[in-house]
Amino acid sequence: MSANHDDHHDAPDGHGRALRLGIGGPVGSGKTALTAALCRSLGPSLRLGVVTNDIYTTEDADFLRRAGVIDPDRIMAVQTGCCPHTAIRDDIAANIDAVETLEERFGPLDLVIVESGGDNLTATFSRGLADRQIFVLDVSGGDKVPRKGGPGVTSADLLVVNKTDLAPMVGADLTVMSRDAAAVREGKPVLFTSIREDRGAHSVAEWVAGIVESWRHQHSHSHL
Template identity: 65%
Template sequence: MHLDQGHTHDGPVAVSADAHRADGRRRALRIGLGGPVGSGKTATVAALCRALRDEWSLAVVTNDIYTREDAEFLLREAVLPPERITAVETGACPHTAIRDDISANLEAVEDLEDEVGPLELILVESGGDNLTATFSKGLVDAQIFVIDVAGGDDIPRKGGPGVTTADLLVVNKTDLAPYVGSDLGRMAADAKAQRGELPVVFQSLRAEGGDGVEAVADWVRARLAAWAA
């Protein structure tokens, strides 16, 4: 289900100064996925892997504070070969490892490219965090922020850097809206007010006959096509 998705921003993606590795090869496009605990980040990563794995060479880095639970979930689901999934145990608030001290994540990204490359896409999933969570531009090239309707339909109105500045906002679990009293139309209007022309996707990965992850996958495909060009 998609409401007021805005523009998909399919134009050229800016190439950062470090778009090439030390050996001169083009590095993978890095896309970060952040959002509150339980919003569906890992399920979205899994669905993206299934949608894109036959088209692009990709890998995943997950972040948890004290465990490797998200990586283990992806391994159980067999969304990618095991060598393409790695985990970072942050040992601190999740935003520290994706915004403040990104060294562990950068090392994980570089190790993946060395060991299973060449890669075209690396998804970096943050541990569950609050609405202020953002990725360092030194770590990722674009950011997806995932919220869910069960967290309250006032979340888009509350804003915060994750909601207002992410390159793509995903409102997940729309199938639960009738059961938790969330107004999807209100959420769409509030998201539009907070984000302007930045795109928003309303998503359900479980509703029968729903569009699932395809809108998000199409957004990633557009980024990849521009990066590869």
């Protein structure tokens, strides 16, 4: 063993730790609402932890705590010094520290959700922090957004287009969004949701449950 023997959480192969799921996307697209929905849907069957990256104070963490969807102690807030993308991409130290603190305190866990602070279309999670990532858009940003691409839209493991209930009101054409997203994402999955109407975001929760299951299968200790 090397000098890093006590850093098993840093093991690139992810043996013996929870799947780390990044949720990114622009301000107001519904990242926190999706995180709450996933806790609501998956909480009964999976051991969860949540790390929020608030731009201001602990707004998102407080929202989740008030929502009552998860034990408040299992939510940790990370401050990002005006640069939400830096904390999830370039300097992930504080986020890794929070994830590991949750795993040490409450582990073993099945899933740790890392919700980024609201950012722009270029934001994406480092592979050193997130094993899988979801990028959340909403229809009110306009139906051209998927076409504009950016690493979040093109490379996330799942693209979620939220607030479909608002589409008629903002003149967004979901067919256009769906077609453009499929084109720039080369077949990677896209799900349309309205978390206001489906408070458990069930299609997304089902996708997440699937990746947690395959992660567990690939990284269980029996494979060591």
